Amino acid sequence: MKPKVKARLQQGFLWLVAVAFFLPVLWLFLAAFKTASQILAIPPRWIFRPTWQGLTYMASHQAFWSHAVNSVVISLSAVVIAIVVSFVAAYSFSRFRLRGTNFMMFVLLSIRMVPGAAVVVPMYLMYTALGWINSYPGIILFYAMFSIPFSVWILKGFIDGVSPRFDEAAQSDGASRLHVMFRIVLPQVLPGIVAAFIFNTIFVWNEFLFDFIIGGNQVATIPVALASGLYTSQGIDWQYIASLTFVYTLPLMVVIYFFQKYLLVGMTFGTVRGEV
Amino acid sequence: MSTLVVRQLQKRYGTRPVLDGVDLEVPDQGLTVVFGGPGSGKSTLLRVVAGLEAADAGTVWLRGQDVTRTAPQDRQLAYVPQNFALYPQMTAFENIAYPLRLRREPSSTITQRVREIAETLRIEDVLSQRPDQLSGGQKQRVAIARGLIKRADIYLLDDPLIGLDYKVRERLVEELRDLQERLGALFLYATSDPLESLLLGDFIAVLDHGRIVDHGTPDALYEAPRHLWTRLNLGFPLTNAVSGRLQKTADGWQVVTPWFRTAVELDPPADHDERPVWATFRAERITLEPSDGTNPLTFAAEIVLEEDIGAETVLYLTAADGAELYALVPHREGAAPGPGSVTVGFRPDDVMLYDAKTQMGIGRGVATDGRG
Known part of the structure; x- marks a missing residue:
């Protein structure tokens, strides 16, 4: 077989695999533009006249707006708090190198290694005792706490890469430590901040279990809404599910498409930086 | 303060x-x-x-x-x-x-x-x-x-x-x-x-x-x-040093090195013994082939490398015992560059002595004749 033909075949096979993986997402996206009967049609209808009916139907639900706003507010607030705290912590770990830093870093990360199901009951009891169930500060702080270890790891890797000579130069120029952190070091680790931000936003945006258990109606996010609030008197409301899933997935798809390289940074704790 | x-x-x-x-x-x-x-x-x-x-x-x-x-x-x-x-x-x-x-x-x-x-x-x-x-x-x-x-x-x-x-x-x-x-x-x-x-x-x-x-x-x-370190390093080219020993003579003290021996004046004058010392002399005080008696300390050396730096020339030399030394001499018009034997000469009062142990200065050569 000619090398050119072989390469084409291999490429074709890879495309086939990629499309197969994308099919469920495609089905979801298409479903958002179908009528209720078209969604459940067997065999699935790939060719149809798109309609806004599902999306307008979803927008007319009061609950949709509350869930969407909760998802955005809780995700962004938790991640912003986590990034600020993590940056300060990572700077301290990187620059002051206290005895036992490595062990502390391990302990910090271990919280992310524990399966959610293992801690959900103690968390529920704790939150009940504190009266934080179904409260914004409660759920935001929880997600921030969960996002901090990962962010510290990522950011420490980046801050280690910024020579302490910059800190010293700025301090002898008259800058305070806080000024050095936020005006000299922070601009140099922006890719790390972006990586930590993206990675943690994806985690919080997708999280279901804890919002379901220690959250409540007031702070329910889209994942909770998808799983629990879709039954009507006629059964499962597939049109609402399809539209909500589309609106829920689209922002992440866009972010992942444009910031894929930062995901690699996140998945390797900042040790592989690639083109970032 | x-x-x-x-x-x-x-x-x-x-x-x-x-x-x-x-x-x-x-x-x-x-x-x-x-x-x-x-x-x-x-x-x-x-x-x-x-x-x-x-x-x-x-x-x-x-x-x-x-x-x-x-x-x-x-x-x-x-x-x-x-x-x-x-x-x-x-x-x-x-x-x-x-x-x-x-x-x-x-x-x-x-x-x-x-x-x-x-x-x-x-x-x-x-x-x-x-x-x-x-x-x-x-x-x-x-x-x-x-x-x-x-x-x-x-x-x-x-x-x-x-x-x-x-x-x-x-x-x-x-x-x-x-x-x-x-x-x-x-x-x-x-x-x-x-x-x-x-x-x-x-x-x-x-x-x-x-x-x-x-x-x-x-x-x-x-x-x-x-201090010896200052003497050796503060200047260009580096100052020459040869290890030797103090020796008591009828007239006072002298320093004996593989390259030369010469009478020295110690500071302070008392409390010395025949201890090991470094005898040092500057590269720019050296003359080649001295003939008029102004630089009575002489010894033979081989030119290893010659570096022309304009009006002057830096010579990298080795003495008979293989030790290295430098000389800074006026530009050698017409001299054959590269390896060759020369006689190196300098004045006894250009020699400064340093205690080999403490590396502190302990005296200098006096302007009398002396040959190695």
């Missing part, structure tokens, strides 16, 4: 002492050079004075106040580090302006001062560029400008001209001298370059293995250094 005083400073990196009881009182006026070889502790001394490193023991006094535990930003110093450490997110202009922005100086003052110092350092045309667009020399000059733009009464400069090309160095040495005179501030300047030390310094402190082993004016240190 002078504006900058350090007392018994000690600093270790692991088990290695870097500063080993440094005592230094820097004269208030003029430029003081801390001269020392690589690893002698110069940078560490400046960093401890700037507050960037904590001393293990000892104190730093600035303007009569003990600042040993004071944060660097509160010491009110201007500091030019050895490395550039230019902030990559800022242009050269913003880098230079940064210390003034921290002091909340008005924009017009900042612009004017940056332009002035940029003109002095000939970097006006790179002010809008970021550090990654600058050459090594330009980066260094931007770093110097950033260190010097702040008005302070104490300036610390950590080998700022290292690695710059000769022309730029020459001009900057002049500029730094001018600047120091204009500001009338205290300049503490660390360098491992002997010529820079002699050209720039009003006062030189010599640091070796974390201790101040010598101090004084450039002339005094050049003519009569107390």
Whole structure:
């Protein structure tokens, strides 16, 4: 077989695999533009006249707006708090190198290694005792706490890469430590901040279990809404599910498409930086 | 008490002492050079004075106040580090302006001062560029400008001209001298370059293995250094040294080396024994093939390498015992370059003696005849 033909075949096979993986997402996206009967049609209808009916139907639900706003507010607030705290912590770990830093870093990360199901009951009891169930500060702080270890790891890797000579130069120029952190070091680790931000936003945006258990109606996010609030008197409301899933997935798809390289940074704790 | 005083400073990196009881009182006026070889502790001394490193023991006094535990930003110093450490997110202009922005100086003052110092350092045309667009020399000059733009009464400069090309160095040495005179501030300047030390310094402190082993004016240190390290390294080319032994004679003392022997005058005169010493003599005091008796100490050597530096020539020689030495002689018009035998001659009173154990000066040759 000619090398050119072989390469084409291999490429074709890879495309086939990629499309197969994308099919469920495609089905979801298409479903958002179908009528209720078209969604459940067997065999699935790939060719149809798109309609806004599902999306307008979803927008007319009061609950949709509350869930969407909760998802955005809780995700962004938790991640912003986590990034600020993590940056300060990572700077301290990187620059002051206290005895036992490595062990502390391990302990910090271990919280992310524990399966959610293992801690959900103690968390529920704790939150009940504190009266934080179904409260914004409660759920935001929880997600921030969960996002901090990962962010510290990522950011420490980046801050280690910024020579302490910059800190010293700025301090002898008259800058305070806080000024050095936020005006000299922070601009140099922006890719790390972006990586930590993206990675943690994806985690919080997708999280279901804890919002379901220690959250409540007031702070329910889209994942909770998808799983629990879709039954009507006629059964499962597939049109609402399809539209909500589309609106829920689209922002992440866009972010992942444009910031894929930062995901690699996140998945390797900042040790592989690639083109970032 | 002078504006900058350090007392018994000690600093270790692991088990290695870097500063080993440094005592230094820097004269208030003029430029003081801390001269020392690589690893002698110069940078560490400046960093401890700037507050960037904590001393293990000892104190730093600035303007009569003990600042040993004071944060660097509160010491009110201007500091030019050895490395550039230019902030990559800022242009050269913003880098230079940064210390003034921290002091909340008005924009017009900042612009004017940056332009002035940029003109002095000939970097006006790179002010809008970021550090990654600058050459090594330009980066260094931007770093110097950033260190010097702040008005302070104490300036610390950590080998700022290292690695710059000769022309730029020459001009900057002049500029730094001018600047120091204009500001009338205290300049503490660390360098491992002997010529820079002699050209720039009003006062030189010599640091070796974390201790101040010598101090004084450039002339005094050049003519009569107390310590062997200063004698060997403060000058160009390096000073020659040959190991020998003191020997008592009927007339007094003499030094005996494989190359020559000559009568010496010891200081202090008493309390000596026949101890091992280093006999040293400067490369520029050597003449080749002396014939008129003015340089009576002579011995044979082989030329290994000849370096023509314009009006003068540096000769790299080996003596009969294989030891190396240098000679700086007037340009050898018509002489065959390269290997060959020569007779080296110098005056007995050019010989300075150093105790091999303590490395401190113990006397010098006297102007009498002597042959090896």
